[in-house]
Amino acid sequence: MADIEQPGDTGTVAGAGSRHAVVETSLGGLTVVASGDAITGLYFPHHWYMPSEESLGRRVDVHEDALLARTATQLGEYLDGDRTAFDLPTRTNGDSFQERVWAMLREIPFGETTTYGELAERLGNKALAQSVGQAVGHNPLSIIVACHRVVGSNGKLTGFAGGLKRKQRLLEIEEPETVKEARLF
Numbered sequence: 001m002a003d004i005e006q007p008g009d010t011g012t013v014a015g016a017g018s019r020h021a022v023v024e025t026s027l028g029g030l031t032v033v034a035s036g037d038a039i040t041g042l043y044f045p046h047h048w049y050m051p052s053e054e055s056l057g058r059r060v061d062v063h064e065d066a067l068l069a070r071t072a073t074q075l076g077e078y079l080d081g082d083r084t085a086f087d088l089p090t091r092t093n094g095d096s097f098q099e100r101v102w103a104m105l106r107e108i109p110f111g112e113t114t115t116y117g118e119l120a121e122r123l124g125n126k127a128l129a130q131s132v133g134q135a136v137g138h139n140p141l142s143i144i145v146a147c148h149r150v151v152g153s154n155g156k157l158t159g160f161a162g163g164l165k166r167k168q169r170l171l172e173i174e175e176p177e178t179v180k181e182a183r184l185f
Contacts (some may be wrong), residue, residue: 019065023072025080027166030143032071033057038091039071041140044162049138051080053081075143081173084110086144101135108149111174115153129153137161143170 015063017036022029033041033056043050062068072090077083092102104119116136120128142162148170152158160167 014150015096019060019068020056020058021062021065021068021072023058023068023075025075027162027169029146030064030075031056032068032075033140034065034071035095036062037067037089038089039043039067039144040068040091040093042071042075042144043140044142044166046163047142048161049114064065068089078143078179084174088144088185089143090144092145094135094140098135098138102139102141102145105139105150108146113149113151113171115151115155116158117153119150133159142180146170148159148172 018033018040019031020031020041028045030045030046031041031047031050033043033051035057039115041051041056050075053095054078060068062072066091074083074086074088078086091100094102100123101119104122108114116132117126119132119136120126123132136147136150138158139145139161142148148160148167157164157167157171
């Protein structure tokens, strides 16, 4: 179940075939954006870097658009703990650095985390950690491209465009059963 990425598309810029829907979930109403045959955005309520309303395309009923309905179903399955990966066509429109970071996010396995510094080291320079953090924060496909799996160097939850409570909830969904059982709280 791999994402299909096609960098260089217009992303969430309004155009032919651009549309969005709000999907009600346990994390609030998530705005899902599609352009043509690909998902190009997934945003939380009060998202730090939410695109302007006009750039999202027309608003549609999620159940009247096959791709958005499929996305809503998979999001529900993931949030219920019944899905570990998304099987959706996606497209992002970042610069070359962002695309490299987002590609690394796609490689983080379900239930595992990494740090901004580790991602920077993979790019060849630990000093890039802050730039990596900015790219992670601008990930247009929250949850689908699992930016919540990136934590601070000390393992603490840091910055998340959807808020730290949501980041914690997403990590709890992915927490291995053995870790859940060993927890005293």
